[in-house]
Amino acid sequence: MIKIEFGEQEEKIKELHLAYYRQYIEPKINQAIDEPNISFWKDKDCTKECKKLVDQHRTFLKYVSQHICNFAIGSVEELDELKRCIEADYFPRCEEAQQNDKELYVKVKEKKQTYIHYLQQLFGYEEFKTKSFYEVVKSAAIAKRAKEKQEKNSNTDITELKKETYNSDVYEEMIKILYESFPHKQEIFDSFPPKKSYLKNGEFEKVFQMLGNLDITYLNLHEHLAVFGGRWNPYYFVLLSGIRVCPYCNAQYITPILSPTGKMRADLDHFYPKGQYPYFSMSLFNLIPVCKSCNSSLKGEKELSSKVHPYKASVNDLFSFRVHLQTQQLQILQHHEVVRDYLELFKIEATASYHAGQVEELLFKQRAYPKSYLKELAAQTRTTVRYVKTQAIGYVQDEKSLNDSTFAKLRRDVAKQLNFIEPIDDDTKAKLRKLAKQLGHE
Ligand SMILES: [Zn+2]
Numbered sequence: 001m002i003k004i005e006f007g008e009q010e011e012k013i014k015e016l017h018l019a020y021y022r023q024y025i026e027p028k029i030n031q032a033i034d035e036p037n038i039s040f041w042k043d044k045d046c047t048k049e050c051k052k053l054v055d056q057h058r059t060f061l062k063y064v065s066q067h068i069c070n071f072a073i074g075s076v077e078e079l080d081e082l083k084r085c086i087e088a089d090y091f092p093r094c095e096e097a098q099q100n101d102k103e104l105y106v107k108v109k110e111k112k113q114t115y116i117h118y119l120q121q122l123f124g125y126e127e128f129k130t131k132s133f134y135e136v137v138k139s140a141a142i143a144k145r146a147k148e149k150q151e152k153n154s155n156t157d158i159t160e161l162k163k164e165t166y167n168s169d170v171y172e173e174m175i176k177i178l179y180e181s182f183p184h185k186q187e188i189f190d191s192f193p194p195k196k197s198y199l200k201n202g203e204f205e206k207v208f209q210m211l212g213n214l215d216i217t218y219l220n221l222h223e224h225l226a227v228f229g230g231r232w233n234p235y236y237f238v239l240l241s242g243i244r245v246c247p248y249c250n251a252q253y254i255t256p257i258l259s260p261t262g263k264m265r266a267d268l269d270h271f272y273p274k275g276q277y278p279y280f281s282m283s284l285f286n287l288i289p290v291c292k293s294c295n296s297s298l299k300g301e302k303e304l305s306s307k308v309h310p311y312k313a314s315v316n317d318l319f320s321f322r323v324h325l326q327t328q329q330l331q332i333l334q335h336h337e338v339v340r341d342y343l344e345l346f347k348i349e350a351t352a353s354y355h356a357g358q359v360e361e362l363l364f365k366q367r368a369y370p371k372s373y374l375k376e377l378a379a380q381t382r383t384t385v386r387y388v389k390t391q392a393i394g395y396v397q398d399e400k401s402l403n404d405s406t407f408a409k410l411r412r413d414v415a416k417q418l419n420f421i422e423p424i425d426d427d428t429k430a431k432l433r434k435l436a437k438q439l440g441h442e
Pocket of ligand 1: 252292
């Protein structure tokens with residue numbers, strides 16, 4: 001688990017996420033306080049309990065409304081505080097329901113999925129999670145048209161306009177957006193069928209595939225922002241975050257390259273699973289860009305301690321890889337119990353062992369690059385021995401760069417074991433002690 005840092009993009013990401021939350025989620029929550037949709041609780045013979053549940057539900061939503069900013073962009077600590085309050089006062093998880101209220105307990109438990117599902121819809125992750133790049137451009141076009149219509153006539157209901165589905169005007173608007181964002185692809189847009197030759201939604205989507213790879217990466221993103229029409233979405237988020245490697249496994253690239261079909265490598269994992277914490281399903285610091293294996297195959301709905309939350313802590317120095325020099329077998333030394341679940345859940349040792357070539361290469365380089373030779377190379381290239389080591393042996397020493405390449409943590413640990421990296425100094429030791437203290441495991 002490697003700490004995610006958005007760096008200079010953090011304020012921008014928070015600003016865009018909060019604006020989205022206020023525009024699309026807050027009104028739904030406020031509306032649900034006035035008109036709670038509780039059809040799944042309308043049970044003929046439980047009027048009293050039903051009323052109690054509805055009251056609890058509305059009180060909970062009022063709490064959300066009062067703390068909307070924290071739900072949207074609160075830090076991990078703030079989310080933990082919300083979680084604690086919710087579980088204590090508003091929305092106890094079924095297993096924690098009062099034993100002396102057995103009837104209510106049974107009814108809530110039976111309906112758990114339905115209520116969770118309702119909350120998931122209310123917090124709107126499914127709407128945020130636009131299916132493809134085609135859908136991104138389409139909703140940008142619809143939003144742009146809605147805004148223009150409202151500017152012409154202020155009585156126009158913008159929410160009704162946003163519900164507008166595909167038609168030839170939207171098609172024309174999409175072409176305009178594409179022209180603006182990708183002038184060098186003009187030839188392809190010119191070959192698109194003209195506005196008047198009516199195409200069905202699916203047919204236009206097929207034409208859209210003709211764009212080829214649009215090659216948007218976070219390096220050139222600023223040139224193509226118009227393509228999002230100002231609308232915040234997962235593609236925009238992953239591109240702005242600049243994360244290159246999965247922070248969970250450090251073994252897969254999640255380089256965000258946006259193809260026209262909208263297929264990209266990063267998934268968004270909910271650190272606090274949305275099946276158990278639907279109210280955090282759209283909280284920025286609960287959304288972790290990760291690889292598909294970690295998200296779907298390994299983590300799923302499992303919950304980890306917030307002490308290893310990748311927006312809060314790096315657990316890199318709380319475990320280390322070590323290679324047995326004779327057998328070349330890799331093993332993990334666990335320095336703190338806080339990382340145990342994480343290591344097991346993401347099969348860190350097994351994944352690393354599967355890539356034994358990484359270790360073999362470092363062991364070979366230990367023989368191939370004696371100190372005298374490294375010094376010689378540094379003199380020849382007019383650089384430092386440290387620089388030559390990182391380049392020739394191939395590892396990163398800086399904690400913040402561990403998210404830039406795959407197996408960076410594994411390579412750094414083995415390089416340290418093989419004495420390529422100097423022993424730890426007192427400053428770093430002090431920092432480690434501080435980290436351990438923060439994690440509550442001094
Ligand atoms: Zn991963």
